[in-house]
Amino acid sequence: MNQLFNLDGKVAVITGGTSGIGAAAAERMAKAGATVVIAGRKNAIEFAERIGGIFVKTDVSDENSVRNLMAVANDLCGKIDIVVNCAGVNRGYNTLLESEKEDFDFNFNVNTMGVVYGIKHATQYMSQGGSIVNVASAAGVQGVPYLAPYVSSKWAVLGITKTAALELGEQNIRVNAICPTSVDTPMARAEGGEPQLRMEHKAVPLGRIAEPEEVAAIIHFLAAPDCAFVNGQTIGVDGGFTAGMSINAYNSLAAE
Template sequence: MNRFFDINDQVAVITGGNSGIGLSTAKRFHKAGAHVIIAGIGSGDNAIRDIEGGDFVETDVSSESQVKELMNYAAEKFGKIDTLVNCAGINKGYETLLNVDCNDFGANYSVNTMGVVFGIKYATPHMKYGGSIVNVASAAAKSGVPYLAPYVASKWAVVGITQTAALELGAQNIRVNAICPTSVDTPMAQAEGGEPQLAMEKVAVPLGRIAHPDEIAALIHFLASHDCTFINGQAINVDGGFSAGLSISAFNKLAHT
């Protein structure tokens, strides 16, 4: 019997896979029968223990040479790459655009944007039979967000890169999509400085909460599966209805101010 959303025996490389969305995705892929290579900064011991298997390669995605080594390792071990999840990301700097430290643009861009570029560049030569690339962008890739200009700029670029790669790689049967979540309950979202953003979203998101990492991993799994071979070049919202308009709670608060 064929399974829906099958990724059994896929070889999947997941950057930022030792925490947050990346770790939830790695766990889900492993349970679904994929061979998982986790890349991240620092130790991967906890991640490997949590998924009871897989490989960890310490990788700084802002380093082109390290990303190249990561993809070569995956291909040498398994003979191919089927899925790449570009999940590694940072958010450096909460400040207005007029007061921002301009170095924060470079810091965000080096990881959030160039990490995606390097991943695509060095994974695709090993996608011999086609494949799926999923770039974790953000709801901030589709609108402005106060106090987050460097992060916003880096994530808008991810959507543009996604669409360009989809055009260039389609003939090789490689699909490239982005996902655009609002805040997710991860260490990055819970970091100091992000409290106003989380409070705002709990009012503005119609579902009245932020996302759980497993909910984002489910969409990544969907896009990696063989059922989704005609979804390409999309930036898919996963935002609890945030992009649909004002929630009742937000509408009422604004109406009575």
């Protein structure tokens, strides 16, 4: 790979690294020279071996599981330079007034506390500084009807990101977040299938949803030493979705 954004000698821990955005980030970083530690609930030993990485079974909603992940990564690799908090879920499609506490708990335990645990237990092994990238969502910068548990859990990630950036900056640890819109991942297809994806295509000004590799490219960008002065930022990877209503959506409304 080009010397720009080279990760030779770096150790990257990626939660949610067994599929979708996380897997794309793992593969890209491995190609850039990093030793990649992939964490997830489902077995991904073969994938990890194929890219020259390591798999550690992890449940990010369990603090002890994340603590173990970071300790194993440090024991096997001697340090941690990069953390990508990518594990995420979306449960509870309902109005806010009809939402259940269990759905808020489920989303927050993974989407929010998983990020907190990742930051908390990785930093002790980042004595040389490094980069933490939190995968939030375009839903974390605006409201989305019927998704209050998910939306609020992703808004919280942005607050955690900025707070961590302020607190860890003196240790030369940068903390940033990305906010992708809909991405063509197994999770997205399981949630809404083709009809939902077609609808989301119309909502994005570029006329399509993102590929995992396109989001992984921004994660790589933020993780690399080339971006050593980027800290506490939120970067949209949304095809213009949060800029406003797409022409397709506008024309559809105008035609009614």
